Each structure stands twice: as structure tokens, then as C-alpha cells.
Amino acid sequence: MSEAAHAAMARRNPLARLWNDKESRQVIIQIISFVLIFAFFFMMVRNAVINLEAIGKDISLKFLWQPSSYDINQSLIEYSSRSSHFRAMIVGILNTLLVAVFGIALATILGFLLGISRLSKNWIINKMAYVYIEYVRNVPVLLHILLVHGMIINLLPLPRASLTIGDGAFLNNRGFFVPKPDFEPLFLAVAALFLGGVAFAFWFRKYARMVQDQSGKHYPVFWICLAAVAGVPLLAYFVLGAPITWEIPELQGFNYKGGMVLRPEFIALWLALSIYTAAFIGEIVRAGISAVDWGQNEAASALGITRGRTLHLVVIPQALRIIVPPLTSQYLNLTKNSSLAIAIGYMDIVATIGGISLNQTGREMECMALVLALYLVFSLLISAFMNWYNRRIKLVER
Amino acid sequence: MKFRNTAAAAAALIFGATTAAHAATLDDVKRKGEVACVVSTSLAGFAAPDASGRYTGFDVDFCRAVAAAVLGDPNKVKFVPATTKNRFTVLNSGEGDILFRNTTETMSRDADLKLSFLPVNYYDGQGFLIRKSAGIKSATELGGASVCIQTGTTTELNLADFMRTNGIKYDPVPVETNEEALTNYEGGRCDVYTTDASGIAATRTGLDNPSAHVILPEIISKEPLAGAVRHGDDQWADIGKWVVNALINAEELGITQRNVKSKARKSGDNPKVNRLLGTEGGMGAMVGLDDKWAVRAISAVGNYGEIFERHIGKKTPLGLERGLNALWKDGGILYAAPIR
Numbered sequence: 001m002s003e004a005a006h007a008a009m010a011r012r013n014p015l016a017r018l019w020n021d022k023e024s025r026q027v028i029i030q031i032i033s034f035v036l037i038f039a040f041f042f043m044m045v046r047n048a049v050i051n052l053e054a055i056g057k058d059i060s061l062k063f064l065w066q067p068s069s070y071d072i073n074q075s076l077i078e079y080s081s082r083s084s085h086f087r088a089m090i091v092g093i094l095n096t097l098l099v100a101v102f103g104i105a106l107a108t109i110l111g112f113l114l115g116i117s118r119l120s121k122n123w124i125i126n127k128m129a130y131v132y133i134e135y136v137r138n139v140p141v142l143l144h145i146l147l148v149h150g151m152i153i154n155l156l157p158l159p160r161a162s163l164t165i166g167d168g169a170f171l172n173n174r175g176f177f178v179p180k181p182d183f184e185p186l187f188l189a190v191a192a193l194f195l196g197g198v199a200f201a202f203w204f205r206k207y208a209r210m211v212q213d214q215s216g217k218h219y220p221v222f223w224i225c226l227a228a229v230a231g232v233p234l235l236a237y238f239v240l241g242a243p244i245t246w247e248i249p250e251l252q253g254f255n256y257k258g259g260m261v262l263r264p265e266f267i268a269l270w271l272a273l274s275i276y277t278a279a280f281i282g283e284i285v286r287a288g289i290s291a292v293d294w295g296q297n298e299a300a301s302a303l304g305i306t307r308g309r310t311l312h313l314v315v316i317p318q319a320l321r322i323i324v325p326p327l328t329s330q331y332l333n334l335t336k337n338s339s340l341a342i343a344i345g346y347m348d349i350v351a352t353i354g355g356i357s358l359n360q361t362g363r364e365m366e367c368m369a370l371v372l373a374l375y376l377v378f379s380l381l382i383s384a385f386m387n388w389y390n391r392r393i394k395l396v397e398r
Numbered sequence: 399m400k401f402r403n404t405a406a407a408a409a410a411l412i413f414g415a416t417t418a419a420h421a422a423t424l425d426d427v428k429r430k431g432e433v434a435c436v437v438s439t440s441l442a443g444f445a446a447p448d449a450s451g452r453y454t455g456f457d458v459d460f461c462r463a464v465a466a467a468v469l470g471d472p473n474k475v476k477f478v479p480a481t482t483k484n485r486f487t488v489l490n491s492g493e494g495d496i497l498f499r500n501t502t503e504t505m506s507r508d509a510d511l512k513l514s515f516l517p518v519n520y521y522d523g524q525g526f527l528i529r530k531s532a533g534i535k536s537a538t539e540l541g542g543a544s545v546c547i548q549t550g551t552t553t554e555l556n557l558a559d560f561m562r563t564n565g566i567k568y569d570p571v572p573v574e575t576n577e578e579a580l581t582n583y584e585g586g587r588c589d590v591y592t593t594d595a596s597g598i599a600a601t602r603t604g605l606d607n608p609s610a611h612v613i614l615p616e617i618i619s620k621e622p623l624a625g626a627v628r629h630g631d632d633q634w635a636d637i638g639k640w641v642v643n644a645l646i647n648a649e650e651l652g653i654t655q656r657n658v659k660s661k662a663r664k665s666g667d668n669p670k671v672n673r674l675l676g677t678e679g680g681m682g683a684m685v686g687l688d689d690k691w692a693v694r695a696i697s698a699v700g701n702y703g704e705i706f707e708r709h710i711g712k713k714t715p716l717g718l719e720r721g722l723n724a725l726w727k728d729g730g731i732l733y734a735a736p737i738r
């Protein structure tokens with residue numbers, strides 16, 4: 001149809017006119033999509049309710065307050081088989097968070113080391129990082145988890161032949177047993193000094209920057225802060241006669257008792273997720289640093305800024321702006337991948353409320369909805385935090 | 399992963415045609431030309447693929463008996479292997495028509511999970527398997543032990559109760575399948591494996607050196623294992639129920655895989671036999687089948703005793719005694735309702 005014919009038709013038909021107008025067309029498409037999506041969800045819910053009704057089931061969350069009747073092997077809060085399904089879910093949430101936080105921390109450290117190694121001029125370091133990244137990225141994360149778990153179970157000794165590490169830590173295929181700190185009252189003083197140190201460090205950073213802006217005088221901020229946060233409390237700790245007693249694990253019957261334990265399932269999941277995600281983070285870091293124009297380095301050294309301070313003040317702040325967005329999605333991946341815990345029986349959200357509770361109560365709809373909602377909330381929280389951080393490190397135009 | 403299975407079955411509840419649950423399962427099965435039977439992923443003697451990949455076992459034969467009764471062919475079964483965790487979702491979502499999967503009948507599974515249980519086909523109880531070298535004589539000495547348990551079972555609930563009432567602290571190691579339990583137990587991740595005593599006998603056959611392990615004396619629960627169907631289709635539940643009863647009654651009446659055809663040829667002087675074998679009474683029609691339903695089931699797999707001895711009895715690697723599962727007149731508690 002020619003332009004003229006189009007225009008003629010539009011004049012005659014008001015609907016066609018609406019459709020031909022770019023803005024109103026967009027509105028129409030949005031309305032139609034919305035109605036379709038809504039209808040789709042409505043149908044799904046209706047279908048589920050009807051199917052459940054056919055076998056006489058309703059949808060209700062009352063089961064959450066019944067006793068769970070099962071034991072959980074790793075719990076950060078008080079829990080027993082008499083606790084409710086709701087509490088079992090909280091235990092699962094905390095276990096998921098625990099492995100996610102530990103995983104993100106380790107993956108970030110490993111990832112930055114890898115990224116920097118990939119840029120190293122040392123051929124061996126560079127190639128080792130390259131091989132690591134290529135191998136790890138191309139093996140599914142589930143295999144990493146099963147592999148690490150299998151190695152812990154089969155290669156580490158049984159409790160009676162545990163490896164002793166230092167004075168009170170033991171490693172066997174039931175876990176890593178470490179002494180548990182028992183804090184004496186005097187320890188409060190050390191804790192207070194530490195908090196004071198942290199507050200001082202914050203203030204001092206600002207102060208040092210102000211002095212530098214005004215007079216150009218430069219303090220060794222890092223070392224002073226380190227002394228305040230770690231040095232002083234550590235000194236106080238020893239001066240006060242080490243006010244922590246340690247409960248040392250002891251071999252008793254089947255296994256070690258007392259102390260704290262990192263269970264094999266936690267260790268396997270934590271290491272596997274970190275090893276895997278670190279490979280991706282390594283590539284992101286490498287790309288981020290390479291993306292900063294080499295001229296910036298030259299400019300900095302022309303100004304007489306040392307290599308270390310160039311990295312710290314010129315390269316990293318700019319690289320971070322490139323690194324943070326993809327880093328966020330790696331953090332999200334790690335958190336979601338932690339749901340593979342089920343493969344080795346780590347008691348996370350999926351294994352508790354989405355696993356045993358679901359199965360014992362037969363509330364699949366309710367439990368699945370809860371699990372989905374929880375992962376959604378985690379993802380949104382991580383995104384929100386990283387967005388906030390990203391805004392903070394944006395270039396401030398002066 | 400198994401989790402995905404559960405998710406998929408849950409999705410079936412969402413997307414599955416709304417009519418499926420209402421339809422008569424019998425018509426469905428006839429239309430499909432096969433019975434979808436939910437069984438264990440792999441449990442020696444009960445349900446496991448043999449060397450040629452054909453499912454065999456005690457539970458499997460009950461599936462085949464139902465297929466023979468309904469479709470006239472014991473091979474018209476589609477086996478749907480399910481873990482302890484997803485078995486009920488698989489059944490309720492319509493992926494399976496009937497379930498024979500080492501499953502304990504309990505009140506909540508019946509009334510809350512909405513399963514109609516068929517008559518018990520194996521009376522069991524929960525036991526413990528442990529290495530001889532551990533030097534343990536009783537389950538009450540298990541303090542501090544790592545215990546492998548399959549999740550989504552009555553096992554994990556019984557264990558929690560037992561340990562609690564006896565004030566024993568232990569480390570539960572949840573696993574998804576019997577195979578995973580075996581790997582963990584052999585690798586030394588757990589000191590003890592606990593499950594139904596029959597399951598322990600089956601698991602033991604897979605150990606490298608079965609005599610290095612002992613079964614502790616305690617049986618800590620009642621596990622009446624039974625087949626099941628979804629709530630809401632009484633006719634289909636009746637078919638399952640009476641096929642199981644027929645196999646048990648056949649043993650009681652001395653009807654075997656070998657003699658069933660000749661006994662069914664014409665009516666004899668025992669009306670009980672006649673009704674079971676369809677030479678009188680028109681029993682089959684009451685559940686929507688023909689008169690030869692039980693004849694087909696028995697000639698396919700034999701009577702209850704024959705099934706038992708073939709897969710799990712004294713002459714098999716499992717070596718289980720009839721015990722509670724002997725007929726009531728032989729000192730057991732197997733007591734099938736009469737066909738009349």
C-alpha cells in the first residue's frame with residue numbers, strides 16, 4: 001500500500017488512525033500484553049486450584065505452624081524436630097544465606113586474584129590462571145559440587161584417623177572441627193576497642209582527605225586504620241591475658257564432640273560455588289582493568305604518582321565502574337546456584353521448606369511458591385545493594 | 399535434579415488439563431494402552447532394572463498384575479521411577495496411575511496428601527545397618543553417630559522421634575535415593591544407614607562385603623507398605639485393591655501361576671476358587687473388568703507367595719523370611735478380604 005493510500009484509510013477509520021499513531025499504538029500494545037499476561041496467570045492459578053480440588057486439596061499455609069517432626073543437621077538458630085515448619089524454613093534461609101555470603105566473599109577474593117594474574121607479565125602465573133579459568137568455566141557447577149563433596153568423603157580420613165591441625169583443629173570426612181571460643185567478661189573491652197577503632201578509621205579517612213585537599217600533605221591512611229582496627233584491639237587482647245577460653249573438640253565414640261564444625265556438605269558447596277564463580281569474576285576483573293586506557297597509567301606516572309597509588313587512585317576506581325554490573329549478576333548466580341545444595345544434602349531453603357516440609361505435608365504449591373518468593377527477594381536485595389554501590393562509585397563530575 | 403522433578407510435577411498441577419483428574423482412570427489407562435506405575439528408582443528385589451534393562455522385583459510384579467488384569471498384558475506398564483521425595487507429587491499430578499514403591503500407609507498420607515491406599519502387601523518396620531567394626535550392640539548406643547536417611551520418608555520422622563525419646567544426639571545425613579545412601583555409607587560419610595528392614599536387606603546385597611555389617615536388633619516402627627492411587631477415583635482404587643487381594647487369596651486357595659489356567663477352564667466344586675477365577679459370580683464386572691481379570695493377573699506373576707519367593711524370599715540374595723508376611727493361617731498377619 002502506498003503512503004497516500006495509508007493516509008486515506010486512516011482518515012476514514014478512527015481505529016486505524018489510533019493504530020497508525022506511534023504513541024497510541026504503543027499504549028494499545030501495552031494494554032493488550034498486560035491483559036494477556038494477566039489472563040495467563042489467572043488461568044494458571046485457576047487451573048491449579050481446580051486440579052487440587054479434584055483430589056480434595058486446598059491451598060493453605062496453616063501447615064507452617066505444625067511441628068516439622070524432622071531433624072536438621074546444621075542450624076544457626078535453636079531448632080529441634082518439635083519446632084514448626086516455619087522455623088525449619090528460617091533455618092533453611094539462614095543456611096542459604098550463610099553459604100551465599102561465604103561464597104561471595106571467597107569468590108570475590110579468588111576472582112580478583114585470578115583477574116590480576118591474567119594481566120600478569122609473568123608467563124607462568126598468567127597461563128596458570130588462564131588454564132584454571134578455562135577448565136572451571138567449562139565444567140557445570142553441579143559437577144564441581146559433587147566432585148568436591150566426593151573428595152571430602154572419600155579422600156579424607158575417618159574420625160579415628162583425623163588429621164590434626166595445630167593445637168585443636170581436626171579434619172576428617174565428617175567435617176572440619178575447630179575450637180569454639182567462650183568469651184570472658186574482659187573480652188568486652190577488646191570488642192569495645194575494636195568498635196572504637198572502626199569508628200576512628202572512618203573519621204580518619206575523611207580527615208586525611210580533607211588535610212590532603214587543603215595542604216597536599218599525605219598520611220599513610222591504610223596503615224593507621226589497620227593499627228586502629230586490628231593492632232590496638234589485638235594488643236589489648238594479649239595485655240588482658242587473652243580473655244577467651246577455647247572449647248577444644250574431643251574424639252568421643254563415633255566422632256568429635258564439642259567445638260564448632262564445618263560439615264562436609266557446607267565445605268563442598270562453599271568451595272565449589274566459590275571456585276566456579278571466581279573463574280567468571282576473574283574474567284570480569286581482567287576485562288574491567290584492561291578497559292582502562294593505558295594512557296591513564298602513563299599520565300599518572302608522568303605526574304610522579306607511584307605504581308601502587310596509580311592502581312589505587314586511577315585504575316581501580318575506573319575499572320570498578322565496568323566491573324560492578326557484571327559482578328552483580330555473578331553474585332546472583334552464586335546465590336541461585338546454591339540451591340544445587342540438594343544434590344549433596346546441604347540443608348538450604350530447597351532442602352527444608354522446598355524439600356522435606358513439602359514432601360511430608362504434601363503442600364507442593366505453597367512450598368514452591370515460598371521458595372520462589374524467597375529467591376526472588378534475595379535476588380532483588382543483592383541487585384538493590386549493588387545498584388546503590390554502583391551509583392556511589394560513579395564518576396563525580398567536578 | 400530431583401528437585402526439578404518435583405518442580406515439574408508441581409507445574410503439571412498448574413498446567414495439566416483440568417479434566418484429567420476427573421476422568422475415570424480406567425478409561426484413561428485403556429486409551430493409553432498402558433498403566434503408568436510409580437516404582438523405586440532402584441531397590442534390589444523390589445524394583446530395579448535387570449541386566450537387560452527390564453524392570454523386575456516384588457513391587458514391579460504388582461504393577462504387572464494390574465496391567466494384566468486391566469489390559470490383558472503384564473508388559474503394558476510404563477514404569478515411572480520416583481524418589482522418596484517426589485513420589486506423591488508424581489502420582490497426584492497424573493504422571494503415574496498407581497504406585498507400588500515401598501510406601502508406608504499413614505494417616506496424613508491418606509487424608510492430607512490424598513492417597514487411597516491399597517491393601518498392605520508387605521508388613522515392615524524400620525531397622526539399622528552398621529559396620530561390625532563399630533562394636534555397637536543396640537540402637538541406643540548411637541550417640542554422636544552420622545546416620546544416612548532418605549528424605550521425604552517416614553524413616554526420617556521415626557528416627558527423629560526415636561532419638562528424641564531416647565535423648566540421643568546424632569548427625570542426620572539426608573540423601574535422595576537408596577543408591578546415594580549406599581555410596582555415603584560405603585564411603586564412610588555415615589556410620590549407620592536406617593530404613594525399612596526390607597530395604598536394608600536389599601541394600602546389604604549391594605555392599606562389597608555384606609558379612610562385615612550387622613543389623614541392629616531394634617525395629618523402631620511399623621511400616622505397612624502398600625500400593626496407592628490418587629483420591630477421587632473409587633473405581634480405580636477398587637481395581638488396585640482387589641488385584642492385590644486376589645493375589646493373596648490365590649495363595650490361600652492354592653492357585654498358582656502354573657495351575658491357574660486349568661483351574662479356570664471350568665467351574666469346580668470350590669465356590670471361592672470359582673468366584674476368583676471368574677467361572678461364577680461375575681465379580682470382574684463389579685469393578686469394570688471382565689471375568690478373567692484375576693486369572694490374567696495370577697498367570698502373569700503367580701500368587702503372593704510366588705512373587706515373594708521369586709524376588710525377596712529365602713532363595714534370593716535378600717533372603718527374607720515370610721515372618722509377618724506369611725498367611726494368617728501360617729502364623730503371619732496376611733489376611734485378604736474375601737472375594738464375594
Ligand SMILES: N[C@@H](CCC(=O)N[C@@H](CS)C(=O)NCC(=O)O)C(=O)O
Nearest residue numbers: 438439440501502551552575576597
Ligand atoms: N517406607 C518408608 C520408606 C521408604 C524408603 O525409604 N524406601 C527406600 C528403601 S526401603 C527406597 O525405596 N529406596 C529406593 C530408591 O531410592 O529408589 C516410606 O514410605 O516413607
